[in-house]
Every structure is written in structure tokens, then in C-alpha cells.
Amino acid sequence: MGEMMKKKSRWWRKGICLCLTAGILTGCQDADTKENVKSIRIGVTVYDQYDTFISQLIECFSADLSNKEKETGTVIHIEVCNAADSQTTQNSQVEDMLENGCDVICVNLVDRTEPTTIIDMAEKKNIPIIFFNRELVEEDLKRWDQLYYVGAKAFESGVMQGEVAAEIFQSDESVDKNQDGVFQYVVLEGEAGHQDAIVRTEYAVSTLMEHQVKVEKLGYGIANWNRAQAQTKMTQMLDQHGAEIELVLANNDDMALGAVDALKAAQIAREDWPVIMGIDGTDVGLEAVKQGELAGTVYNDKEGQAFAMLNLAYELATGGELSGLELEDGKYIRLPYAKVEQEDVEQYQNGEKP
Numbered sequence: 001m002g003e004m005m006k007k008k009s010r011w012w013r014k015g016i017c018l019c020l021t022a023g024i025l026t027g028c029q030d031a032d033t034k035e036n037v038k039s040i041r042i043g044v045t046v047y048d049q050y051d052t053f054i055s056q057l058i059e060c061f062s063a064d065l066s067n068k069e070k071e072t073g074t075v076i077h078i079e080v081c082n083a084a085d086s087q088t089t090q091n092s093q094v095e096d097m098l099e100n101g102c103d104v105i106c107v108n109l110v111d112r113t114e115p116t117t118i119i120d121m122a123e124k125k126n127i128p129i130i131f132f133n134r135e136l137v138e139e140d141l142k143r144w145d146q147l148y149y150v151g152a153k154a155f156e157s158g159v160m161q162g163e164v165a166a167e168i169f170q171s172d173e174s175v176d177k178n179q180d181g182v183f184q185y186v187v188l189e190g191e192a193g194h195q196d197a198i199v200r201t202e203y204a205v206s207t208l209m210e211h212q213v214k215v216e217k218l219g220y221g222i223a224n225w226n227r228a229q230a231q232t233k234m235t236q237m238l239d240q241h242g243a244e245i246e247l248v249l250a251n252n253d254d255m256a257l258g259a260v261d262a263l264k265a266a267q268i269a270r271e272d273w274p275v276i277m278g279i280d281g282t283d284v285g286l287e288a289v290k291q292g293e294l295a296g297t298v299y300n301d302k303e304g305q306a307f308a309m310l311n312l313a314y315e316l317a318t319g320g321e322l323s324g325l326e327l328e329d330g331k332y333i334r335l336p337y338a339k340v341e342q343e344d345v346e347q348y349q350n351g352e353k354p
């Protein structure tokens with residue numbers, strides 16, 4: 001068996017990589033000039049393919065491919081690997097991608113504090129890396145000039161979540177169930193140590209306070225972005241605080257939906273539910289806003305992030321121009337968030353976000 005075939009069967013045996021175009025293992029041509037590049041190869045590795053937001057982001061990325069191919073006349077081979085929450089697995093996926101001639105690799109780090117192995121391997125082979133969604137610290141990103149980051153401004157989502165919650169508290173007296181003038185809240189947090197968890201919680205609460213809403217924290221649960229874990233944590237908090245909970249600040253939609261599941265399982269009447277806020281605007285999250293189960297969410301622009309990542313990957317792989325890509329500090333692309341409430345949710349569901 002040739003070396004390439006051995007590699008291919010190893011990937012498929014692991015069952016964690018997916019080829020999105022035919023001919024994944026055909027070698028890519030060298031990028032001498034942009035006009036000469038007829039085929040490029042992009043490796044993508046995600047921390048967990050079952051994460052709702054990440055899987056939708058990757059769907060967007062794949063959906064953009066054929067347009068990019070038509071627009072540029074370049075065949076784009078993509079392989080997507082699931083690191084299944086193991087940094088060691090992800091490191092070896094990147095190693096395989098480098099050995100197999102990827103021109104650029106997009107990495108959704110498992111552990112955002114452990115990018116060193118990947119950076120060192122990539123630098124040795126001179127292959128650029130685009131980190132996305134799980135932001136490494138600036139010092140790491142600055143370690144080599146071929147490292148980039150695509151994501152969003154975490155604090156902005158927290159501010160927007162806090163603004164929507166403040167507006168609801170100030171416009172609807174019924175949400176202050178005990179009428180004490182204080183918004184009693186619980187938090188469902190994403191992974192400990194993830195930039196979006198820490199920063200979203202902090203800014204959501206400080207924004208409520210800046211809007212003159214008095215708040216009291218009743219409890220919190222770390223639920224790792226996960227709906228089932230959030231249901232368990234919310235069930236525990238309901239047992240402890242019951243009807244005292246007036247607001248649930250969830251760091252993402254899946255966890256907000258876990259809170260909904262807990263309320264339904266506890267058979268709490270809908271009019272007695274707390275205000276529940278998510279972040280992401282995933283398909284299920286938007287539908288829950290439409291149904292009034294979530295009071296609102298904050299749109300995490302997966303289409304924009306996927307599009308920016310593909311454009312950046314393409315330019316890097318073909319030795320093209322980065323000047324049109326609006327890179328902050330020559331390294332970062334950050335897409336803005338947007339508030340979504342019931343009145344504008346259909347626009348988002350129809351893909352016509354303002």
C-alpha cells in the first residue's frame with residue numbers, strides 16, 4: 001500500500017475525519033503564482049463535532065466552497081476532523097494534515113492554552129494556521145507571522161445579552177415575580193476557561209447593572225455548552241431556588257434550551273417560567289425564540305465567520321493578497337454579534353439577517 005493510502009485508511013479507521021470533496025488525497029500543486037494554482041487543500045479540525053454551533057459553522061464553511069471554486073476556478077479539497085475533546089488527538093490530526101500536503105489548516109483548539117505543539121509543527125513545515133472560535137492568548141498568536149484568528153468579540157455578546165435582559169425587566173413588571181425590584185438570576189456557564197464563558201457572564205451582569213437594574217445572583221452551573229448538562233444543572237437550581245429564579249443567563253442557546261427542558265420536565269406552567277436568554281442563534285435557538293421559550297438570543301455570526309475563514313484560507317493557500325480581508329493587527333478577523341428577539345427572529349431564520 002502506498003504511503004498516501006496507508007494514511008487514508010488510518011484516518012477512516014479512526015472514523016473521525018470527513019472528506020468534503022472527492023479526491024482528497026490527490027496532492028496539491030505548488031502555489032508559485034496565484035494564476036497557476038488549480039487545486040488547494042484545506043485541513044479543518046474541530047474540538048467537538050457534536051457542538052451545535054460548531055457543526056453549523058462547519059456546514060456554512062462547506063456550503064461556501066462551491067461558490068469559491070466557481071469564483072476562482074480552483075478545486076478546493078477539504079478534510080474535516082473531529083478531535084473529540086482530546087488535544088492529543090487534535091495534534092496528531094494536524095500532523096497528518098501537514099504530512100499529507102495541506103496548504104493551510106484551520107484549528108478549533110480543544111485546549112486554548114495548548115497551541116504550542118501545533119504552532120511548532122506548522123512553523124517547521126511553513127504552513128499557515130487559522131485558529132477559530134476558541135481564542136488563544138495574544139502572546140501565542142504572535143509567536144509566528146503565519147498564525148491567524150477568526151472569531152467574534154466575546155464581550156459584545158455579553159453586553160447585548162445584558163441589554164436585552166435589562167430592557168425586558170424595565171418594560172415588563174411581571175418578570176419581577178416577587179415584586180422586590182431586583183432581578184434574581186442564575187447563570188448557565190460554558191466551559192471553565194473558555195473566553196466566551198468568562199467574558200459573556202461578566203459583561204451580561206455588568207451591563208444589567210449599568211442599566212440601573214438591581215440584580216442578585218442565586219446560583220450558577222457549569223454545563224460546558226451542552227444542553228443535557230444544562231438541564232441537570234437547572235433542575236438542581238430549581239430544586240434549590242424554585243420560583244425565586246427570575247432570569248436565566250445562559251452562555252449559549254443549547255444551555256438555554258437545557259433550562260427550558262428542565263422547566264418542562266418539572267411541569268412548571270409557562271407563565272411562571274423565568275426569562276431565559278441564550279447566545280448563538282443556532283437553528284434550535286432561533287426556533288425557541290420564535291416560540292417565546294427563550295426571551296432572546298444574540299446572533300453569533302457563523303455565516304460571516306465561515307466566509308471570512310474560507311477567504312483567508314484561500315488567500316493563504318494560494319499566496320494571494322490579504323489586504324482586502326480587513327485583518328486587525330494583521331492577524332485577527334472578528335465578526336460582530338447582533339441581538340435577536342421575537343420581532344426579528346424570522347429574518348434570521350430565513351437567512352436575511354439585517
Ligand code: GAL
Binds near residue numbers: 054133196225251252
Ligand atoms: C461559542 C459558542 C458555543 C460553543 C463554543 C465552542 O462561541 O457560543 O455555543 O460552540 O463557542 O467553543
